[in-house]
Amino acid sequence: xxxxxxxxxxxxxxxxxxxxxxxxxxxxxxxxxxxxxxxxxxxxxxxxxxxxxxxxxxxxxxxxxxxxxxxxxxxxxxxxxxxxxxxxxxxxxxxxxxx
Numbered sequence: 001x002x003x004x005x006x007x008x009x010x011x012x013x014x015x016x017x018x019x020x021x022x023x024x025x026x027x028x029x030x031x032x033x034x035x036x037x038x039x040x041x042x043x044x045x046x047x048x049x050x051x052x053x054x055x056x057x058x059x060x061x062x063x064x065x066x067x068x069x070x071x072x073x074x075x076x077x078x079x080x081x082x083x084x085x086x087x088x089x090x091x092x093x094x095x096x097x098x099x
Contacts, residue, residue, distance in 0.1 A: 039068065042068070043064070043065065043068035043069075046064055046068070047064055047065060050064050
């Protein structure tokens, strides 16, 4: 009899430990999701500021987006894939006229 009670309490402990582990996993996920949301918000704010200041200058806008995406999505799969159209970033306008 005592052995059966012991086994039951042992099973209950294992279940409670598993539930605690699941809760810990959820907490980590919540923190990670919060950080990702904040990073996305900051990225979008910087892009909007870049659009206003640079009159939607494509290379600067895309380089800002790519910098944030690679920093915050380095370990995860990107949900949002952007195509830059092979436009070089921060291009310098060359002066063809020589003095």
